[in-house]
Amino acid sequence: MTNQEIFEEACQYIPGGVNSPVRAFKSVGEIPVFAKKGDKAHLFGEDGVEYIDYICSWGPLILGHNHPVVQNAIIEASQLGTSFGLPTKLEVAMAKLIVDSYQGIEMVRMVNSGTEATMSALRVARGFTGRNKIIKFEGNYHGHSDGLLVKTGSGALTFNLPTSPGIPQEIISQTIICKYNDLSSVIAAVEQNKKDIAAIILEPVAANMGIVPATKEFLTGLRTLCDQNGIVLIFDEVITGFRVSYHSCPDYLGVIPDMVCFGKIIGGGLPVGAYGGKKEIMSLVSPQGPVYQAGTLSGNPLAMSVGLAQLSYLNNHPDVYEYINKAANYLENGIKTILSTLSLDYQVHRCQSLLTLFFTNKPITTFEDVQTCNTEMYALFFREMLRQGILIAPSQFEAWFVSAAHSQIDLDNTLNAIKKALVKCHDALVD
Numbered sequence: 001m002t003n004q005e006i007f008e009e010a011c012q013y014i015p016g017g018v019n020s021p022v023r024a025f026k027s028v029g030e031i032p033v034f035a036k037k038g039d040k041a042h043l044f045g046e047d048g049v050e051y052i053d054y055i056c057s058w059g060p061l062i063l064g065h066n067h068p069v070v071q072n073a074i075i076e077a078s079q080l081g082t083s084f085g086l087p088t089k090l091e092v093a094m095a096k097l098i099v100d101s102y103q104g105i106e107m108v109r110m111v112n113s114g115t116e117a118t119m120s121a122l123r124v125a126r127g128f129t130g131r132n133k134i135i136k137f138e139g140n141y142h143g144h145s146d147g148l149l150v151k152t153g154s155g156a157l158t159f160n161l162p163t164s165p166g167i168p169q170e171i172i173s174q175t176i177i178c179k180y181n182d183l184s185s186v187i188a189a190v191e192q193n194k195k196d197i198a199a200i201i202l203e204p205v206a207a208n209m210g211i212v213p214a215t216k217e218f219l220t221g222l223r224t225l226c227d228q229n230g231i232v233l234i235f236d237e238v239i240t241g242f243r244v245s246y247h248s249c250p251d252y253l254g255v256i257p258d259m260v261c262f263g264k265i266i267g268g269g270l271p272v273g274a275y276g277g278k279k280e281i282m283s284l285v286s287p288q289g290p291v292y293q294a295g296t297l298s299g300n301p302l303a304m305s306v307g308l309a310q311l312s313y314l315n316n317h318p319d320v321y322e323y324i325n326k327a328a329n330y331l332e333n334g335i336k337t338i339l340s341t342l343s344l345d346y347q348v349h350r351c352q353s354l355l356t357l358f359f360t361n362k363p364i365t366t367f368e369d370v371q372t373c374n375t376e377m378y379a380l381f382f383r384e385m386l387r388q389g390i391l392i393a394p395s396q397f398e399a400w401f402v403s404a405a406h407s408q409i410d411l412d413n414t415l416n417a418i419k420k421a422l423v424k425c426h427d428a429l430v431d
C-alpha cells in the first residue's frame with residue numbers, strides 16, 4: 001500500500017490521520033511516511049522505501065532502531081507479565097539510576113509521558129511554594145497540558161497555533177511568558193509578581209523551536225533569581241536528558257535545577273516520563289505528602305526494563321556520546337562546507353548530537369530570531385531529502401537526532417543528499 005492510500009483511510013478514523021500533529025508532514029507539504037519497521041539508523045516505510053532516519057522517534061532512539069540490548073530487554077520482560085498494579089524492583093532500580101546520574105536530584109516519580117512529567121512537576125512546585133503562577137518561555141515546549149500550551153514550540157509552533165481553544169483563560173492567566181535568553185524579561189516578570197511565582201520551567205537547550213541553547217549568563221541568572229525569590233527552577237530535559245551527556249544538563253551546562261523532567265530516552269522507545277527533585281520538594285508527593293499524582297501504568301515493567309537496559313548501556317559505554325557528538329559534528333561541518341558555495345541564508349545549530357539547519361541570515365538566540373526563518377525553503381529542502389530517502393525533521397522548528405547507529409556510510413550518503421537538496425533550494429531562489 002502507498003502512504004497515500006493508508007493516509008486516506010487514516011484520515012477517516014483519526015483526526016488528521018495521525019496521533020500527534022508533527023507526524024502529518026503538513027507544514028512541509030507532504031503526507032506522512034507510515035513506518036513499518038526500523039533497523040539501526042534505517043526506517044522502512046509501508047510503501048517499501050528504505051530511509052536513513054534522523055527523526056529517531058523524536059529522541060528516544062539514541063542507540064538507533066531495534067538495538068539488541070533494548071530488544072532483548074523487552075522480550076525478557078514480556079515473558080514475566082505486562083503490568084501488575086503493584087510496585088516492582090525495576091522501578092527502584094530506575095529511580096536510583098536517575099538519582100545517581102543527575103546532580104541535585106534525590107527522589108523521582110515515574111509517569112507515562114513528558115507531558116505528564118511537566119504537568120506533575122508544576123503541581124508539586126505549586127504545592128511546595130504555596131504559589132500559583134509559573135513562568136515559561138516563548139518557543140519552549142513542555143507537552144500539551146493546559147497551562148503550558150501558551151506560546152509553545154514543536155507542533156503548535158509548526159502549525160502556528162501558539163495557544164489552543166479549549167483552555168480556560170483562568171488557567172492561561174497563571175502562566176507568564178518570558179523571552180528565552182533574555183534575563184531582563186524574567187527579572188521584570190518576577191518583580192511584577194512578587195511572591196506569586198511558584199516555578200520557572202525551561203528547556204535548558206531549547207529543542208522544540210529548532211536547537212537554540214540557553215546562554216550561560218541566562219541560566220546562571222535564572223538560578224540566582226530563583227534562589228533569591230524562593231522560586232523552584234525546573235529543567236525540562238525530556239529531550240536533553242541522557243542526550244547531551246549521560247549526566248544531562250547540569251553536567252553539560254554547569255547549572256543545577258531544583259526539579260527535572262524526563263521522557264523520551266529514559267523509555268528507550270516505550271511510553272515513559274519522570275519527574276524528580278530534592279527530597280524536601282518530592283516528599284510532598286502522595287502518598288508521602290499531600291500533592292496528589294497517580295498512574296495505573298506508571299513505572300510499567302516493560303517500559304522500566306527497556307529504559308533501564310538503554311540507560312545502563314549508555315552508562316557503560318561513554319563512547320556512545322563521543323560517537324554521536326562526532327557524527328553530528330561531521331554533518332554540521334559537511335553542511336557548512338556545502339553552504340559556503342551557495343547563496344542561501346542559513347544558520348547551523350548543533351548541540352552535541354542534536355542539529356538544526358535554519359534558513360535565515362539572522363543569528364538565532366531567541367524565539368523572535370527563529371521566526372525569521374524561511375519555512376518554505378525548509379519545506380522544499382525537506383521534500384528533496386525525502387525523495388532521496390533521508391528522513392529529517394518535518395518542520396523547520398524541530399531537531400534532527402543523530403544516533404549511535406548512524407554509520408559513516410549513512411553520514412556520507414546523507415551529506416550527498418543534502419548537497420543535492422541545497423542546490424535545488426539555491427536554484428529555486430535564483431529562479
Ligand SMILES: *Cc1c(COP(=O)(O)O)cnc(C)c1O
Pocket residue numbers: 112113114115116118141142143144203207208236237238239263264273
Ligand atoms: C517531547 C517533549 C515533551 C512532551 O513529552 P511527551 O512524551 O510527548 O508528552 C515535553 N518537553 C519537551 C522538552 C519535549 O521535547
